[in-house]
Amino acid sequence: MKSKRLLPQISIIAAALLLLGGLGAYWPALVGADSPDSALSPLSTIGDAITYQGYLTDENDKPLNGTFTMRFVIFNDAVAGSTLWDSGDLSIDVDDGLFEASLPIETDIFNGEELWVSQIVNGETLSPRQEILPTPMAHTLRPGAVIKGTANAISNNYLLEVDMNNDAFAFNRGAITGKSTTGNAIYGLAENGRAIYGQTRDGYAVYGFDGGSNANQGYAGYFYSANGIGVYGYSNGNRGHPNILAPGVYGQSNQGVGVYGRGDTSNSYSFYNEGGYFEGGKGLYARGTDVSSQQGYGARIFSDNYRGMYVQGSNTWYDAYFGGSGGINAASYTDRVAATQSLVVNLGDTVIKPGDLVAMMGISTSPEDGQPILAVAKVDVNNRHAVIGVAKEFISVKTLDFENGSEYVDFAPAVGIIAPGSYLVIITDGLAPVVNVSSLELVTNGLIGDKVTLSARGEMELSSNDTSGIVVGKLAGPIDEANGTIPLFIDID
DSSP states (O other): OEEEEEHHHHHHHHHHHHHTTTTTTTOOOOOTSSSOOOOOOOOOOOOOOEEEEEEEEEETTTTTOEEEEEEEESSSSSSSHHHHHHOOEEEEBBBTTTEEEEEEEEEEEEEOOOOOOHHEEEEEEEEEEEEEEOOEEEGGGGGGOOOOOOOSSGGGGGOOOOOOOOOOOOOOOOOOOOOSSSSSSSOOSSSOOOOOOOOSSSSSSOOOOOOOTTTTTOOOOOOOSSSSSSSOOOOOOOTTOTTTTTOOOOOOOOOSSSSOOOOOOTTOOSSSOOOOOSSSSSSSOOOOSSSTTTTOOOOOOOOOOOOOOOOOOOOSOSHHHHHOOOOOOOSSSOOOTTTTEEEEEEEESSSSSSOOOOEEEEEEEEEETEEEEEEHHHTTTTTTTEEEEEEEEEEEEEEEEETTTTTEEEEEEESSSSSSTOOOEEEEEEEEEEOOOOOGGGTTTTTOOOOOETTTTEEEEESOOTTTTTTEEEEEEOOOOTEEEEEEEEOOO
C-alpha cells in the first residue's frame, strides 16, 4: 500500500491561516480609526482543526476505495524525535484514491520548530515522514521573522493588526502577548517614530504589571533614553486647580513612593542633575493629605550633604514666600522662633570667636548683589555702647558658577574663628547657649533670670544699682566653669 499526498503544502498553508483566524473573525474598529462602511455583526470564531488531503494507492499505483483506519502523529524530527501530537485512530473514506482528514491539532505546537507528520493506515506506518513546510508569507511568523512593507498601503497604517473581541478582562489575556525568561518579552525600535504606541478610550494605553515579591527588584515599566527623555507624559485634560484627574504623569504606591526621580550623582556640583524637573505656570504644586499632624507635609525635602532646599526667584519678587500663621519654622541657625539672627561681617581689627559679644560698626556691602550688611567688631571698652549681640558661628562665603556661565554667592556654616573681613551669624535677640565671659567670679553667684550688663570696663557682670551698665540680657543657666561660658537670653537694652 502506498500513499501519495496531494497538495500537502497547501493543506498546511490553510492550517497556518486558520490558526491565525482563530483569534476571531470579527474585527471591531480601533479607537480613533476610520469607521467601516457598514457595521459588522460578531461571527463564530474559526476552530483549530486543519485539513490534511492525500492520494492513496496500492503497491501497483492503483487508487483505493473504501473506509480505512488512519492515524496521524506529529514529531519534531524526520526520523526520531518526540511525539508532539497524536490523532488516534480515525475512520477516513477514500474515493478513487482521494481522501481528506480534519485534524484538531493543538495550536501551541506551531512555534517555528520543524515538524514532521507520520501517517499510519490500517496499522501500517508509511515512510518517509512528511515535513510540514510553510508558505512564503508564513515565514514572517517564525522566530526572528521580519515583517516589511509600506504602512500607507494598509488599512490604518499598520503592518500587523491584531484585534481581540473578548469582553472579559484578565491579566493573562491580550491581543499581543510576550513572554521571556531572560530577554525582552516585547521589543520595539523606531528610528524617528514610536517604538511602541498604545491608544485607549477609557482604559490604559500601556499597562505594565510586576508580580515579584522582592522589594526593589522588578519594574512594571522601565524606560531608558541614551540622550533624550526617559518618560514623557502629556495630558490635554481640562484646566483645573489642580486637575489631578488628568496629570501628564501619575504615580501611586501603597508601600513606597508614588513617583521617584534620581539624577546623576557622579557630578554633584551641577545644577542640571536634578532628580526631577518641573516647569509650568506653577513649577511644582504639592499637597499633603495625611490626617496625622506629623506626616501630612505638603513637601518633605532632604539633602544628604548640602542645603535641604535652594530657592531663587526673579529680581523683583521674593525668593520664597511663606504664608500662614507660622510663616516659617526652621530647625537650624535660622530658627526664627528660638532666636533672631543676622548675617554680618567682621570689620574690626581682631578676630571674633563664637560666643563673643559684638558691637555695631556701621553698614557695609554684601557680596550678594551689593545688598547692605551690618558691620561688627568684638566688644571692648571703646565700643561697648554699641553692643548688638553675640557671635554664633563662622560663615564661609564662596562665589560659584551655574552651568549656564552666571555666578551666584553661596553662604555655608563653617567651624573656626572669624578673622577680620570674614562673615558670621550673630544672635541679636533670644537664646544664646554659649556666651564667653571674661571674669567668672562676676557671675558665679548669679541666679537664672538675673540681668547681665556690660560694665564701663567692657566686662559682663550681674546688674546692680550702677545705672551706667548696659543690659545685654538675662542669665539663662549656670556657668560652665571648664569652658568659661554662660547661657544668656539676649535682650539688649
